Amino acid sequence: MNSPWISIVIPVYNGANYLAQAIESALAQTYPRREVLVINDGSTDEGATAAVAARFGKAIRYFEQPNGGVASALNRGIREMQGDFFSWLSHDDLYYPHKLACQVEGLRQHPDGTCLYTDFDVIDAQGHLLRTEKLPHIEPAALRTMLVADYPVHGCTTLIPRSCFDTVGLFDERLRTTQDYDFWFRLAARFPLVHLPEVLIQSREHVQQGSRSIPSRYEENDRLYQRMLDELTPAELAAARPDLSLWQTYAWLAERLARHKRFPLPAQHAWKLAQQAAQQAGWRARLALWLRRLADTARHSTPALWLRRAARRAQALLPTASRPG
Numbered sequence: 001m002n003s004p005w006i007s008i009v010i011p012v013y014n015g016a017n018y019l020a021q022a023i024e025s026a027l028a029q030t031y032p033r034r035e036v037l038v039i040n041d042g043s044t045d046e047g048a049t050a051a052v053a054a055r056f057g058k059a060i061r062y063f064e065q066p067n068g069g070v071a072s073a074l075n076r077g078i079r080e081m082q083g084d085f086f087s088w089l090s091h092d093d094l095y096y097p098h099k100l101a102c103q104v105e106g107l108r109q110h111p112d113g114t115c116l117y118t119d120f121d122v123i124d125a126q127g128h129l130l131r132t133e134k135l136p137h138i139e140p141a142a143l144r145t146m147l148v149a150d151y152p153v154h155g156c157t158t159l160i161p162r163s164c165f166d167t168v169g170l171f172d173e174r175l176r177t178t179q180d181y182d183f184w185f186r187l188a189a190r191f192p193l194v195h196l197p198e199v200l201i202q203s204r205e206h207v208q209q210g211s212r213s214i215p216s217r218y219e220e221n222d223r224l225y226q227r228m229l230d231e232l233t234p235a236e237l238a239a240a241r242p243d244l245s246l247w248q249t250y251a252w253l254a255e256r257l258a259r260h261k262r263f264p265l266p267a268q269h270a271w272k273l274a275q276q277a278a279q280q281a282g283w284r285a286r287l288a289l290w291l292r293r294l295a296d297t298a299r300h301s302t303p304a305l306w307l308r309r310a311a312r313r314a315q316a317l318l319p320t321a322s323r324p325g
Contacts, residue, residue, distance in 0.1 A: 004084035006034045006100055006159070009077030011070055012091035013041040016048035018204065019091045021127075023056055026089055031100035034087075036060045037077045042067025071171035071179035078165055086160045093156045094123075094202040103159040106196045113191050115164065118157040119199045125206040132199060138240075140192035145240035145249075147185055148228050148266075149256040153193065155180045156201050164191050177217040178224045185228055225257065225266035229273060247285050250274035251292055258296075 008026045012019050019038070026036045038060050043049040044067075053062045065076055078086060087103075089095060103116050110116075122130045133154070138146050146152050168186045171179045187193065229250075237249045244252060254270035257263045271293065278285040 003033050004104065005082065006031065006085045006087055006104075007077070007081035007083030007162075008034060008036045008087045008089050008095075008100075009074060009081065010036065010038045010089045010091055011041055011073030011077065012038060012043065012049055012053075013067065013070075013073075014043045014045045014049060015091035016045055016052050017092075017208075019049060019052045020055070021094060022089055022091050023053070023060060025094040025097075027056070027059055028097050029095065029100045030097050031104060034100060035081070035083060037080060038062050039073040039076050040064045041069070041073040068173060069176050069179070071173040071175060074179075075170040075173065078162075078170060081162065084162055086162055086165070088155050088158060089201075090156050090204075092204045092206065094204075095156075096200050096202070099200040100159075102198050102200055103196060106194075106198075107159070110192070110194055113161060113164065115161065115187060115191055115193045116157075116159045116196050117153045117193060118196045118201070120154050120157050120201045120203050121199055123202045123204050125204065127202075127204075129202075130205065133203075134197070134199075135195055137195055137197075140188065140194060141236065142240035143188045143193050144185055144228070145232055145236050145253070147181060147188070148225060148232070149240070149253055150260065152195075153181075153184050154201070154203060155184075156203065158193075160187070161191075167191075175220055175224070178220045182224055185231075221263055222265045225261075225263055226269045229253070229266065229269055245277075245281065245285070247274045247277035247281055247289055250277055251289060255296065 008029075010019070010022055010026065023036060023038065026034075036059070038053050040049055040053065040063065042065060050064070053060065061080070063076060063080060065073070074088065087100065103118070106116055107114060117135075119132070119134050121132050124130055135152055138152055143152065164187060168183075168190055171183050173179070175182055184193065234246055237246060241249045241252060250270050251274040254267045254274060257270055258267035274289055275286075278289040
């Protein structure tokens, strides 16, 4: 691979407070072959966001469009970009100066079509460091399962070949808060997403973040994660947890969704899939799953409620469970 041209796409909506810092971090990249696109997604701040972008003149490429959400703004950037690779930068996040250079060097170790994601720092509204997120190594074959179980990919750490969009499509503009994980899930089915263990961006946490203020985010999460669970293959589940059987992996996902991500409806769906897998595995698997669910219920219930649920599950299990001779 030679020195590819990279397009940094910055979607923004009413982001005058942080936009200048984001643009400056993009322009400060030590990697010279890059362009910066700013997509103003219908800001309603009386021109404040547009005025910030205008200060940078011809150093950036600036576009305005009616408000359509993050996915719509990202897709506009992808359609307008001239580069070989796409690099997303949220208007409230920051790149370290070596972000692109480090990733281009990392790509030289991998075949064409490889996508990269990295570790990151987390900062507060004032830019103070809160913590560093060092991600565990995940084999590409296991990434789709880990997207359900955890949060392994931060979108602004990624570097994606433009050709990937021709294969898997763009971000789903119907999704207002989960467009990123929907896209990573589709992308990982066709291309390897490889973790580069370098801290290359600062991700800002603040109360004005858009995804936190959109009421539909819970319904979107429920639909997305239930679909992801249905689409996972046995091979992908085994790649993530080779130490577990199929039903045990679904049960592990159910526990992760309930406790770590706090998504109760997808967790229930994962328990249902675990029950179906245990049914095929035989009576020992069904009994083990039943006991595991009882233990999980006991951790979240009063003793009386736990006993009632245990009795109901026992009655449901006994007529169908085969008993050893």
